[in-house]
Amino acid sequence: MSGRETGLAAPAAESAAAPAPPPRGDRLVSRVARVRELGIVVALVLLFAVTGAVNPGFLSPDSLRDILLNSSIVAVLAIGQTLVVITRNVDLSVSSVVGLSAFGGALVLADHPGVPAPLVIAGCVLLGALCGAVNGLLVGVAAVPALVATLGTLYAFRGVDYAWAGGRQVNAADMPEGFLALGSASVLGLPLLALVALAVLLAVGWALRNLPPGRELYAIGSNPEAAVLAGIRVRRRVVAAFVASGALAGLAGAMWAARFGTVDATVATGKELDVIAAVVVGGVAIFGGSGTVYGAVLGAVLLASISSALAVLRVDALAQTAINGALIITAIVLDRVLALRVAAALRRRRYRDAA
Template sequence: MLKRLILSREALLFGAIAILCALIATRFPGFVAPSNLMRVFNDTSPLILLAIGQMIVILTKCIDLSVAANLALTGMCVAMLNTAYPGLPIAVILVIAVGLGAVMGMFNGILVWKLAIPPIVVTLGTMTIFRGIIFLVSDGNWVNSHEMSASFKAFSRSEFLGLPMLSWTAILAVIVFTLVMTRTTLGRGFYAVGGNPHAATYTGLNVGRSQFWAFTISGALAGLTGYLWVSRYAVAYVDLAGGFELDVVAACVIGGISIAGGIGTVGGAVLGALFLGVIKNALPVVNISPFWQLAISGAAIIIAVIVNARAGREKGRIILKSAEKPA
């Protein structure tokens, strides 16, 4: 049991993050200071939230490439709402953000479920649609800091026990979805649908409905992240979080979530996000241009897919060997 825990994907990834931090600390010791590590976690919190939603979608043999566009559209809508009604309570804005994101996720889910359109085609299309809607509702204009109310900007930055609310939101999401995925019928259904859709159907699970709820959850988390992102950076514009969907997919794949579906954990998605977060924050420290981040994310996806594929083949050989022994 202990050996299996030590050799698990999560443990190995945690070790890789620790080694990476140690190497960076040789050039910049302040990087591993607790206060700086807390800032790195806070910077990575939006990626963690989106990676959790993407993980659930990937578990069902789908993919959601519209999460960043969902984030941007929701962020723009709540920012414009705040400028029109600055006295609107933050709780109401949070509900609207989550609801709007969930509706966009439902739209993806319905197209995949009812029309049987491949998820990658659906979400590539909706990614473009959502970006276009941002331009239509904003007329291409930005919503800047001076147009936002103080309370709107303060929520994600306000601290509790030394951590900003953005970080606490990510921590809460990790706890909630760990319980959902390990202790509820819905969570087990996601694994069953992705692991063996035909067997899941025979046991009474509706594959399309499970995928629909996976997209809905992913959309809701993207909507929540949209408000938190705009609140923290105090700006909303058409290209907000452009290309961020690549980082989200990379975080999942690096964290051991299988693109083939049915395999992965919330912890793996979080560690994958933190791995990319450490790299992103370390690039300026080691004098590497941040523009290399996309190339690093792409390379990380390819390497992780190769590692996952080799691990799958190795498991297959072990099963065959164990089957041969009794004969």
């Protein structure tokens, strides 16, 4: 490296008088990037302040604990979904994977009480990873558009689940106490499930930022053709993203079984849309290339908090769905407006530099 630098020193000296474009865009953009996640935090604080003012019960430890528990499963799913969305894909099948894994795990626990819980959880993760591999191969290798491929597996995995269950329901009473305790256990006053989600968040967040494969996921979503030219193994990375999303969905299935105890083939039906909503509200660009898992998890917490707040405020349950929808649209519109503003600012900046 040093040889090259000295080798190029001569042209550097010659053109030292070259015009220097001042770096202004970076500050602007990083500010906006920060604002994206900060905006969700502000929204959360506002929500808690207003709802707490109307009904102080909302801020009680029990209520907060409930919100954390409610959001932790979706948060884990949102982390996996973010990995996929960053690569300009989407995984609609996560809810069916959760259902399959939750039922499979519960069935093993109920019929073979001797199997240790960690082994069952590992099995759930593995099952999820297998489902993810199916998605990954369809999208990454067979080049089926992710929307279509995972829509197909959304039905297919659920169908397997139905066929496997054959109408059977596993009840909490059939499951070992030790496993169910995981769902309600607390460590240092925080629910264990929320801590699991937090651990996943920190691990994935670190890897996405600091490991080369993590950055390559962003590169793939940002400009797929350029990713190929840069020598990135695009297929392998995309398959890996789907496998990770599937594995996390498998983990979420185990969390579901531990939390609710009663499991049948319909578990988590429709959850995929909550997950995508959380990701989008959390500022992950749906066309790939940008966004963080922190934002996605904050999105999941915000959506869960809103549901709780609307219940506390005695808003009609039917209206809640509409409000959730309005919120998602608001988030996307805000995101788009911000993006346009940034683009316009960058355009002007380039123009000033050129002038």
